[in-house]
Amino acid sequence: MILIPILGDQLSHGLASLNGVEKADARLLLMEVAEETTYVRHHKAKIVLILSAMRHFADELRADGWQVDYIRLDDPDNSGSFTGEVTRAVERLRPSFLRIVEAGEWRVQKAIEGWSQSLGIPVEIVADDRFICPLPDFFAWAASRRELVMESFYRQQRRRTGLLMEPDDTPTGGQWNFDKDNRAPPPKGRPLREPQRFSPDAITQEVIALVEGRFRHHFGTLDAFALPVTAAEARALLDDFVNERLPRFGTYQDAMLEGADFLYHSRLSTSLNCGLLTALEVCQAAEAAYRLGTVPLNAAEGFIRQMIGWREYIRGMYWLEMPGLDEVNFFGNTRPLPDFYWTGATDMACCADSVRNTRDNAYAHHIQRLMVLGNFAMLAGIDPSQVADWYLVVYADAYEWVEHPNVLGMSQFADGGRLGTKPYAGSGAYINRMSNYCKGCRFDVKQRVGEDACPFNALYWDFLDRNEAKLRGNRRMWQPYATWNRFGEETKAEVRAQARRFLDSLESAAPGWARAVP
Ligand code: FAD
Ligand code: DLZ
Ligand code: SF4
Numbered sequence: 001m002i003l004i005p006i007l008g009d010q011l012s013h014g015l016a017s018l019n020g021v022e023k024a025d026a027r028l029l030l031m032e033v034a035e036e037t038t039y040v041r042h043h044k045a046k047i048v049l050i051l052s053a054m055r056h057f058a059d060e061l062r063a064d065g066w067q068v069d070y071i072r073l074d075d076p077d078n079s080g081s082f083t084g085e086v087t088r089a090v091e092r093l094r095p096s097f098l099r100i101v102e103a104g105e106w107r108v109q110k111a112i113e114g115w116s117q118s119l120g121i122p123v124e125i126v127a128d129d130r131f132i133c134p135l136p137d138f139f140a141w142a143a144s145r146r147e148l149v150m151e152s153f154y155r156q157q158r159r160r161t162g163l164l165m166e167p168d169d170t171p172t173g174g175q176w177n178f179d180k181d182n183r184a185p186p187p188k189g190r191p192l193r194e195p196q197r198f199s200p201d202a203i204t205q206e207v208i209a210l211v212e213g214r215f216r217h218h219f220g221t222l223d224a225f226a227l228p229v230t231a232a233e234a235r236a237l238l239d240d241f242v243n244e245r246l247p248r249f250g251t252y253q254d255a256m257l258e259g260a261d262f263l264y265h266s267r268l269s270t271s272l273n274c275g276l277l278t279a280l281e282v283c284q285a286a287e288a289a290y291r292l293g294t295v296p297l298n299a300a301e302g303f304i305r306q307m308i309g310w311r312e313y314i315r316g317m318y319w320l321e322m323p324g325l326d327e328v329n330f331f332g333n334t335r336p337l338p339d340f341y342w343t344g345a346t347d348m349a350c351c352a353d354s355v356r357n358t359r360d361n362a363y364a365h366h367i368q369r370l371m372v373l374g375n376f377a378m379l380a381g382i383d384p385s386q387v388a389d390w391y392l393v394v395y396a397d398a399y400e401w402v403e404h405p406n407v408l409g410m411s412q413f414a415d416g417g418r419l420g421t422k423p424y425a426g427s428g429a430y431i432n433r434m435s436n437y438c439k440g441c442r443f444d445v446k447q448r449v450g451e452d453a454c455p456f457n458a459l460y461w462d463f464l465d466r467n468e469a470k471l472r473g474n475r476r477m478w479q480p481y482a483t484w485n486r487f488g489e490e491t492k493a494e495v496r497a498q499a500r501r502f503l504d505s506l507e508s509a510a511p512g513w514a515r516a517v518p
């Protein structure tokens with residue numbers, strides 16, 4: 001008999017470990033374990049999502065004829081870890097071998113790699129073919145380049161999949177990329193269509209009760225929990241996105257509007273990352289809508305680029321850079337994470353709204369993550385490992401393979417530019433251009449110094465100043481340095497003092513929010 005453990009982010013009926021297996025010869029094992037629910041103190045909604053999706057998936061597998069062992073979190077014999085539960089299952093079932101799809105996180109993969117020896121049976125680790133680019137191909141691509149630029153990887157992925165490609169091997173519309181059409185400020189007076197909501201059924205309600213009890217001290221609220229927890233619900237959300245929001249996705253991809261938590265975004269990342277949807281099926285749905293004429297090319301291309309470009313590139317970079325990525329700190333930042341990242345209590349309207357969205361929905365869209373919360377942390381010199389812990393805790397789509405490169409590479413530039421060609425640093429002017437936050441803010445986005453000055457302004461210049469030795473060699477930073485160096489010495493001193501006063505006024509978060517204090 002073959003034992004097939006399935007992890008909480010592997011909830012796909014087409015999972016590679018199930019291919020070609022005789023149902024009568026196999027036992028599938030799903031495990032709710034304390035180690036996974038608490039290695040960081042995840043947002044409550046993330047725990048509800050995973051446990052509910054696991055329970056639904058186990059029921060679907062049984063209905064499909066599989067024999068499933070399901071270990072619940074409150075099982076009195078639960079050992080609390082993947083290794084402990086797999087060991088118990090091997091003792092109970094005496095399988096002749098074990099097969100598992102490779103893990104999405106380094107720490108889990110390392111544990112799995114030790115199983116064959118500790119269990120004394122063969123363990124077959126199968127590649128995760130839900131990703132479009134196999135890891136060996138990514139490593140080969142990376143080895144052939146001096147600079148690991150996403151755009152060149154993306155073009156290769158377009159050719160690999162044939163998505164938005166013409167028979168003569170040229171990109172549809174004659175261009176690979178329509179990014180310049182995708183930077184419109186927020187739409188005025190245009191009705192927004194919120195993503196479809198999925199009311200918690202009896203299984204989800206039971207998990208909500210469990211989480212409200214056992215994890216009540218974790219960050220976040222569950223009042224708005226409405227995420228898909230089955231493949232059928234995730235497919236419905238995909239259809240809803242393609243019909244209602246994808247047509248404007250491209251144009252308003254970088255926009256922000258106070259209180260508009262999802263704008264034209266898909267909200268599909270939670271379903272994709274735990275396996276309820278595959279990257280290929282969502283891209284095919286977007287392409288089909290373009291071919292039917294219901295979605296413009298800039299939207300379909302923009303979305304497909306996020307999926308087969310960014311998402312796959314980020315995953316490849318994680319495995320290329322680990323385990324070193326855990327430790328990166330290019331700027332040597334040491335400031336603790338400010339308290340407002342947990343409480344939302346700040347006068348900065350952009351930050352307050354982004355944290356509120358995060359708390360209520362375990363979600364923020366890309367520009368809130370990158371240009372508001374991530375940008376602030378980098379400008380303020382926050383310790384990148386504290387920033388990474390925060391992101392891993394608060395978003396329902398966060399797993400280390402996608403969170404680490406996005407946070408430590410893209411948003412904090414803590415890898416010194418392995419992933420991005422320059423830091424994503426912006427002053428208040430950027431946020432003002434791309435949102436309506438500044439209109440309702442107590443700070444004045446036009447001012448650099450003074451009581452009412454937008455904190456992003458002085459922090460931006462102070463960041464450049466503090467890190468000049470590290471950044472001035474970067475061609476893409478020449479223009480901002482040229483501007484800074486046109487400021488007189490008096491102005492520079494005022495900016496530095498303004499930044500210092502603001503940073504000194506920041507309250508640090510109490511320890512223990514992200515990881516339990518030992
Ligand atoms: P949409 O805007 O609708 O985009 C469509 C899809 O494209 C997403 O569902 C996602 O699967 C993919 N995608 C887009 N950009 C990226 C990217 N940079 N990396 C990987 N996939 C991408 N995404 C996560 O899934 N988990 C994370 O923990 C995560 N942490 C992030 C942290 C920071 C600092 C930043 C800047 C980005 C992070 N992202 C993360 C990427 C991106 O912000 C989210 O994927 C996106 O906001 C999810 O919302 P959506 O499904 O509505 O996305
Ligand atoms: C995120 C998560 C949580 C909260 N709980 C579980 C769990 O109890 N059982 C499980 O199999 N997976 C869980 N997960 C997802 C895992 O953390 C994820 O599968 C690994 O990190 C991938 O390497
Ligand atoms: Fe954010 Fe500054 Fe605008 Fe306020 S003024 S919303 S702090 S960018």
